[in-house]
Each structure stands twice: as structure tokens, then as C-alpha cells.
Amino acid sequence: xxxxxxxxxxxxxxxxxxxxxxxxxxxxxxxxxxxxxxxxxxxxxxxxxxxxxxxxxxxxxxxxxxxxxxxxxxxxxxxxxxxxxxxxxxxxxxxxxxxxxxxxxxxxxxxxxxxxxxxxxxxxxxxxxxxxxxxxxxxxxxxxxxxxxxxxxxxxxxxxxxxxxxxxxxxxxxxxxxxxxxxxxxxxxxxxxxxxxxxxxxxxxxxxxxxxxxxxxxxxxxxxxxxxxxxxxxxxxxxxxxxxxxxxxxxxxxxx
Amino acid sequence: xxxxxxxxxxxxxxxxxxxxxxxxxxxxxxxxxxxxxxxxxxxxxxxxxxxxxxxxxxxxxxxxxxxxxxxxxxxxxxxxxxxxxxxxxxxxxxxxxxxxxxxxxxxxxxxxxxxxxxxxxxxxxxxxxxxxxxxxxxxxxxxxxxxxxxxxxxxxxxxxxxxxxxxxxxxxxxxxxxxxxxxxxxxxxxxxxxxxxxxxxxxxxxxxxxxxxxxxxxxxxxxxxxxxxxxxxxxxx
Numbered sequence: 001x002x003x004x005x006x007x008x009x010x011x012x013x014x015x016x017x018x019x020x021x022x023x024x025x026x027x028x029x030x031x032x033x034x035x036x037x038x039x040x041x042x043x044x045x046x047x048x049x050x051x052x053x054x055x056x057x058x059x060x061x062x063x064x065x066x067x068x069x070x071x072x073x074x075x076x077x078x079x080x081x082x083x084x085x086x087x088x089x090x091x092x093x094x095x096x097x098x099x100x101x102x103x104x105x106x107x108x109x110x111x112x113x114x115x116x117x118x119x120x121x122x123x124x125x126x127x128x129x130x131x132x133x134x135x136x137x138x139x140x141x142x143x144x145x146x147x148x149x150x151x152x153x154x155x156x157x158x159x160x161x162x163x164x165x166x167x168x169x170x171x172x173x174x175x176x177x178x179x180x181x182x183x184x185x186x187x188x189x190x191x192x193x194x195x196x197x198x199x200x201x202x203x204x205x206x207x208x209x210x211x212x213x214x215x216x217x218x219x220x221x222x223x224x225x226x227x228x229x230x231x232x233x234x235x236x237x238x239x240x241x242x243x244x245x246x247x248x249x250x251x252x253x254x255x256x
Numbered sequence: 257x258x259x260x261x262x263x264x265x266x267x268x269x270x271x272x273x274x275x276x277x278x279x280x281x282x283x284x285x286x287x288x289x290x291x292x293x294x295x296x297x298x299x300x301x302x303x304x305x306x307x308x309x310x311x312x313x314x315x316x317x318x319x320x321x322x323x324x325x326x327x328x329x330x331x332x333x334x335x336x337x338x339x340x341x342x343x344x345x346x347x348x349x350x351x352x353x354x355x356x357x358x359x360x361x362x363x364x365x366x367x368x369x370x371x372x373x374x375x376x377x378x379x380x381x382x383x384x385x386x387x388x389x390x391x392x393x394x395x396x397x398x399x400x401x402x403x404x405x406x407x408x409x410x411x412x413x414x415x416x417x418x419x420x421x422x423x424x425x426x427x428x429x430x431x432x433x434x435x436x437x438x439x440x441x442x443x444x445x446x447x448x449x450x451x452x453x454x455x456x457x458x459x460x461x462x463x464x465x466x467x468x469x470x471x472x473x474x475x476x477x478x479x480x481x482x483x484x485x486x487x488x489x490x491x492x493x
Contacts, residue, residue, distance in 0.1 A: 020324040020325060020330045021322070021324055021330070023329075023330040024323060024324055024330035024331050024332055024358075024359075025332065025380075025381070026332070026358050026359065026378075045270070045327075045328060045329030045361050046330050046359075047359065047360065047361060048359075205280075205477070205478070209384040212383075212384030213384045216382075216384070
């Protein structure tokens with residue numbers, strides 16, 4: 001596990017922390033993000049890390065970035081796809097352009113990154129793909145129609161990808177954290193804190209620790225739920241969906 | 257290479273200004289009681305004297321740190337440190353005896369700015385599990401393999417602390433004011449498993465009576481630190 005790691009969303013939040021941890025361990029890291037300015041903060045004084053500013057919604061740009069990273073740093077052996085976007089709004093009122101952007105970043109971004117990296121892993125017979133899903137993809141809540149549905153699509157894509165790459169040596173892992181204290185959560189809170197139920201999220205470091213533990217365990221399942229709370233919510237969603245639905249509408253009371 | 261205090265230090269073409277800040281790191285340590293006489297002979301090159309918390313015993317700490325967000329970039333570090341009597345004035349200090357790192361920028365910055373005894377090594381850290389582990393190889397030899405078992409949350413340690421770190425590189429003893437703030441600290445008595453290799457530092461640790469049961473092991477989930485510029489204390493010899 002010393003080959004090149006490719007991290008998307010590396011300018012902030014979970015992606016940035018994942019890139020820094022990999023760089024600290026001395027791994028070559030290809031850091032991708034649409035925010036070139038903050039991406040430079042991630043690669044600062046990390047000699048094995050290179051920045052590839054790119055928008056994951058642009059299929060050609062993703063392919064070019066992966067090709068450049070492979071040429072400069074070596075074959076990609078680990079992908080950490082953390083790029084994501086959240087825009088909140090009522091299901092009936094959210095502007096279609098905004099909804100489309102959320103789906104393009106979260107769902108199509110995942111597809112583009114996987115299509116650009118996984119075939120080479122299959123050819124080499126090994127590789128690991130970590131795609132960040134979300135607990136909200138399993139448990140939608142008011143004002144998160146666009147985000148929850150896009151993450152739900154990401155989960156489905158990951159499951160199919162895992163099925164289709166079975167036996168190739170490629171491993172797919174989809175961590176589904178509950179709310180995490182990152183700029184994404186800050187952005188939601190800035191618009192309407194009630195959408196997050198007024199809760200404080202998990203520490204990004206603890207979420208990545210859970211991912212590391214899952215990576216170290218060959219028997220860990222495809223979907224990883226970092227933190228006891230996230231696992232509990234996922235079980236409740238399957239075992240008592242109506243009760244959980246009532247709790248969600250009771251505790252998540254958006255302002256408008 | 258060294259500039260003055262105002263324009264900082266030029267390291268690999270980049271300016272490093274004082275104080276150097278570490279905004280996010282995770283650390284683990286194991287502290288051992290060792291024979292004071294053996295510790296004195298290990299530290300003879302620096303001309304410093306170990307503190308003796310009780311008669312005939314000195315304290316030696318083995319530490320490993322994963323720096324994620326800091327002015328010297330992301331890197332791994334391992335350290336061998338001793339509790340010493342401050343060479344000037346009263347009080348105590350931490351003497352850093354060996355400080356391998358795994359990245360070239362921090363290597364050069366550490367050596368030239370503070371005289372930290374940094375060397376380039378292969379440092380593997382496992383920080384995610386309940387037990388934390390660090391394996392250090394230097395010049396193809398295993399130096400240490402240290403495992404620290406989880407302790408109980410220790411809220412009292414969350415407060416900030418200020419320590420003077422002492423180093424002795426190329427015969428120059430230096431003092432570096434060092435402040436740190438630790439959060440998510442867990443401590444326990446014992447709890448460290450140490451395996452020594454065939455590296456010269458491992459031989460030194462063996463001469464100190466290691467491996468043996470640690471006094472305490474601790475893990476720090478989130479560590480913030482500040483290092484001011486170093487000041488020479490006195491030239492040895």
C-alpha cells in the first residue's frame with residue numbers, strides 16, 4: 001500500500017484531511033479539487049503531493065487529471081473520492097439548475113472518477129476505491145431532497161461497481177457518515193441550522209479513522225457507518241422505518 | 257542559510273517564519289523509568305544532566321507523532337526524549353536525543369532552525385485502531401517497534417503546557433520554547449509494548465534497560481503546538 005493515492009475534494013473537509021494523512025505517511029498523492037486556491041494549501045510543503053485542479057463534473061478534465069497523475073506519480077492504487085456538494089431547498093421549490101448541479105457533482109462526479117481510475121486497477125489486479133456516501137442517502141430529511149437523492153444514487157452505483165469488480169482484486173468501500181464538521185456542514189448551517197436538527201457533527205478525523213480501520217479489515221462490508229450513532233440510524237431505518245420517519249419530521253423543523 | 261529573526265529561515269527555497277505552528281497532529285507516547293547513570297552516559301555528549309524524580313532513576317519517553325496540518329508540512333516523526341534539569345536556572349526541560357522524520361522539508365528545517373536531531377527514516381504509524389503502533393526503520397535497520405494500548409480519557413491533561421525543549425547538534429546546546437495544547441488525551445499505567453531492533457539507537461535504549469514495563473502510555477487525539485526560535489545555551493567543550 002505505497003502506490004499513488006488520488007484524493008478528490010482535497011481542498012477542504014474530509015478530502016483535505018485524507019490527503020494530508022496520506023502525504024504524512026509518505027505516499028504520493030494526487031490532490032483534485034475545483035477550488036485551485038485552497039488546493040494549494042493542501043499541497044503546501046508536501047513534496048509528494050501534487051495538485052490537479054479539476055471539476056469532477058467534467059469527464060474529460062477528470063480523465064486528463066488521472067492521466068497526468070499516473071504519468072507523474074505512478075499508477076493510482078487508492079482513490080478517495082470525497083468531492084461533494086450540498087444545496088438545501090424545498091423539494092417543490094428548489095431550482096432545477098441547483099438540483100442538477102448537486103447531482104452532477106455527487107453522482108456523475110463519482111461515475112467520472114471511477115470510470116477514469118478503476119479500469120486500470122482491474123488490469124493490474126489490485127486497487128482500492130473509497131467513495132464517500134452519506135447517512136442522508138439512507139435517511140432523507142426535509143430540505144435535503146437533492147443531496148439525499150444524489151447520495152442514494154452514489155450508494156447504488158458503489159454497490160453495482162462492487163458487484164461488477166468482484167474477483168478482480170479491486171475493493172470498493174463506501175463510508176456513509178452522519179453529519180461531519182466540515183465546510184459542507186458549515187455551508188448548510190449558514191443557510192438554515194434547523195436542517196441539521198441543530199446537532200453538532202462528527203470529527204472528520206474520527207470518520208477517517210473508521211475508514212482506516214475498515215481498510216485494514218479485509219472482511220469489512222461495502223457500506224461503512226462511522227460512529228455508533230450512524231450505525232444505529234441505519235439499523236433503525238431498516239427495522240423501524242415509520243418510527244424513524246416520524247422522529248425525523250419531529251426533530252428537523254426548517255425555518256421556512 | 258539562516259536568516260535573522262525578522263525574515264525567518266530559508267529552507268529549500270521557502271521562508272519559514274517564527275514561531276512555527278502545528279495546527280493538527282496526533283501523538284502517542286510511552287514513558288519509562290531508566291537508570292539515571294546509564295541515561296547520563298547516553299547524554300554525556302550534550303553536557304546536560306537528567307532529572308531524577310526519585311533516586312537513581314531518570315525518565316525516558318518514546319513518542320510518535322503524525323503531523324497533518326502544520327508549517328512544516330505533513331509528516332511522521334518518532335522521538336526519544338529525556339527529562340532533564342534545565343542547564344541554566346532552575347526547573348526542568350525535555351532533551352530531545354533522537355528525532356527521525358520521514359520527509360525532507362521538516363528534516364532540513366528541524367536541523368537548521370532548532371538543531372533537532374532529525375534524520376530521514378521510514379516511519380510507519382497505525383493511528384486508527386484502539387492500540388497505536390509505530391515502526392521505525394533507519395538505514396535499513398529496525399530501530400523500534402512500539403505499541404501503545406488505549407487508556408482512559410484524561411480531561412485534566414487538555415490544558416495547555418509550556419516546556420523548554422533542548423537539543424544538541426554539532427556540539428551546540430540549544431533551548432527552544434515549546435508550547436502545546438492537547439485534546440482527546442487517554443492515559444494508562446504501563447500499556448506499551450516495545451520491540452527493539454539492531455539499530456544503534458536500539459542498542460542505546462537496551463543499555464538504558466529497555467524494553468521494560470512503561471510507567472505510562474498515552475495517546476493524544478488532537479495536538480496543537482508552537483515552536484519559537486532556538487537560542488544557544490552554551491557551546492559544549
